[in-house]
């Protein structure tokens with residue numbers, strides 16, 4: 001289905017009405033079951049996850065049971081009340097890590113995504129402090145420098161792909177802020193290798209390697225799976241060399257996330273072993289890089305087509321005057337609303353992690369059997385007409401006019417699995433937004449509306465989001481220079 005958005009951008013989706021699911025099926029194991037053959041469903045899901053979900057909701061209502069060949073049945077939910085109930089259940093009622101094993105071939109089993117129960121709680125406790133509070137503020141300067149370096153490459157009159165530019169930016173943020181590498185041989189080797197490793201997820205065809213186990217055959221580096229394995233081996237070698245070097249040098253007061261993780265200890269004084277450290281780094285890259293880059297590319301695509309939004313943003317930033325430090329920028333209401341609306345309209349993750357009940361569970365009067373993955377659809381919730389009138393219109397004001405509950409607006413998920421990097425991602429988006437709108441006049445060069453399509457586990461723009469700088473604006477002081485004065 002082709003739908004027009006307010007600014008003429010088309011997403012491959014449908015406006016959702018407010019129909020409800022049939023809760024009187026009496027079939028506790030798989031209510032509202034999609035009737036088409038499982039292989040056809042799997043292909044539909046891989047090729048066009050948005051269309052698959054939208055059609056499911058139109059046909060069956062607020063929840064329906066998808067049956068994807070090889071992955072089994074899962075219930076896709078778009079009713080905020082049901083999602084709210086799931087979030088408010090005690091986390092111990094669900095397994096979540098085992099629903100994520102699809103990415104085990106890339107990350108192995110010993111990382112936060114795969115864990116459940118106490119192991120998950122403990123690992124989250126170790127990782128959490130690196131991403132929040134004062135720690136976050138210490139990364140702002142680095143992020144601002146990265147933004148400056150990337151945007152300085154933009155030449156007036158020379159078209160470029162905003163998605164590629166934002167990927168460069170978010171990869172630098174992960175490599176510098178998370179891995180703690182800024183220069184040197186290892187830094188130079190790591191970046192192309194990480195890009196090549198992530199390349200496996202960048203088209204529906206390549207992503208099939210993840211979904212179809214029989215394609216995961218290592219016949220050496222000429223076979224697609226063999227190449228991925230080889231890259232993984234090299235990545236682990238490089239990361240191990242970095243860890244060895246840091247262990248040899250000892251604590252040098254570094255503030256990057258790898259150093260914090262190496263120093264982190266649980267209540268029993270236990271730290272992470274080397275294999276865990278390497279895998280957590282790759283996990284953070286996998287979940288944090290593409291997600292942030294895509295969100296930023298959509299954000300610039302939207303605001304540079306909306307002069308009124310751009311003007312209002314600039315006025316708001318200018319109103320800060322001398323007080324434009326990263327914290328003040330992060331708190332600007334309209335700038336925040338622009339980021340929120342971007343994440344609403346373009347939810348990078350179509351679904352939350354599956355919540356798998358350990359025992360039969362009743363939600364909104366419907367009983368679901370133990371072992372049935374319950375999957376909340378961010379996309380379907382964010383396009384509900386009753387919550388977001390004219391959902392295909394990019395309208396940041398809606399976030400100033402109304403407060404949304406955690407189950408009505410959930411770009412970062414919720415409950416005990418809420419995205420660990422949500423504050424870092426939003427800080428990056430906000431600093432990039434403030435930096436770019438103050439300095440550049442730009443045009444969108446993609447004349448055709450851009451569709452949303454699958455890229456690995458994410459929903460991404462189908463093109464590189466073409467843009468061109470038409471002129472530079474009068475230089476604004478950099479946020480870091482200002483923050484140094486406050």
Ligand code: HEM
Pocket residue numbers: 112113124178284285287288289291292295348349351352353354411412413414415416417418419420421422424425
């Ligand atoms: C705009 C950018 C991002 C979006 C939209 C996003 C979205 C999400 C979503 C939807 C989940 C699943 C939550 C659930 O099922 O309840 C998640 C989990 C996670 N995200 Fe993000 N994410 C983003 C950026 C990042 C960044 C930058 C990092 C770190 C570098 C990160 C780290 C994580 C981790 C570690 C988890 C797993 C948490 C757990 O299992 O306990 N994310 N993210």
